Amino acid sequence: METPDSLAARVPDGALVALPPDNSLPSVELAKALVRRGARALRVVGVPVSGFATDILIGAGCVAELETSAVSLGEAGFAPRFTAALKAGTITLRDATCPAIHTRLQASEKGVPFMPLRGIIGSDILAHRPDWKVIANPFAAGEDPIVLLPALQPDFALFHAVMADEAGNVWVGRRRECATIAHASRAALVTVERVVPGNFLEDERLASGAINATYIEAVAVAERGARPAALLDEYGFDAAYVADYARMARSEAGFREWLDREVLARTAKVAAE
């Protein structure tokens, strides 16, 4: 049976991994398992922004590159290990803007090499993205410059779903950005609260919130796997946990202490059993 740690073992160093933000079913358990595995040089995509899970991966030295539209702990403020790594020059950051990330993934969903997006022209984001192009709209009568974005195909989509069924489908409700990253990625690795009998695709009420097993490489049960993020209407955001993290992770030493307590202690426990 798969566990978060066995899922993490499937992600090689250097992999391009897409993560949803704190308000959209991040698998914090899988991020912690990647830290325990000692993953290195991951290239992380925030879909479309990044939060808690990405900050701990950066702090633990798992990340070489980050493409995202923002990194924040929400009410708890700036993401401390991201900020420190940027200062130290240990990560390469590619700034984007939310709809550009979605559009690049949607291009991969369709299997086309690029898609256009309005806006962005005049932003310094564009000036720092040599991989984004501006062309003249070929269908316009007059002048109409428009941005073309290259398709983005992550190696893995990593997220937490409410449940999986016997057929390997997973259910995320309306958080369809998880479906977008699952569709766009080569494979999705998903933690779930529980596995239930039956097949979501045979139930009209569940099918629209499901992601087809076609896209899912492996599923592991991780109860409260999104914690401290909220899980739809099942459990709420744990603001105290994030505030405690934000306080401790202000310093490298504090972050290490937090990591020992919240992430690495499990390795010792498992080894002792």
Added chain:
Amino acid sequence: MSHATEELLAVTLARLIRARPLKHVAVGAASPIPAAAVWLVKLAQPSLRLSLLHRRSGNPFTEGTRELFDLTGQGRIDLFFLGGGQIDGQANLNLIGTGDWPGTGVRFPGSFGSAFMYMMTPRTILFREEHSPRVLVERVDHVSAPGVSAPGVFRRGHAEALVTGKCVFAFDAARGRFTLASVHPGETVESVRAATGFDFDAPAEVPATPAPTEAELATLRGRVRDEMLETYPEFCARVFNRPSSNEKSAA
């Protein structure tokens, strides 16, 4: 009746929102004061559609957060609020950071959807409570989203106004310049100039920002608070559950 600064800002934003007819407003993350303003407008105009991005229950979208950008791309969102770590005199927004790219001085969280929303929404109201020379600068260090665009670049609208903790500015996109529209209680043209890093125009007589009416305050502290409690519990406790003016004067 005494009021909190946040309440003054909410009714001021509400007045700006109502200045032109609209059907659909979206409010982004961590924006309790704009959210209070749109609820004030919504309660008087039930047909107004609100898309509050960070509501846990009753979130407006079924296709994930990209639906906001798809709606905006089509022109189905009439008004959005933006702010920035730096805002300059041409209404350029910087959510990247200071110093060299990508923010070697102070790094801000990042641009979110601003590079798209600012250009694709017909109406934008800029809101930043901190009014200081470090926020309101002559020229932003980096442009997340441009205040004005070159001719020929597709754009539906610009900033209409910038509301801060000290005043309201109106923005003239053709001139790329702010004009002081009103000052909040206790502020003057001079005090605003002293706290502003960019040059702006000011009429000979600058009006005071109107205080919230008793009816507006009652609505904010009643039905608006009820609507916001789930998403912004700390804000509601701090702003709307404050001691009444009687208790305050007794204390």
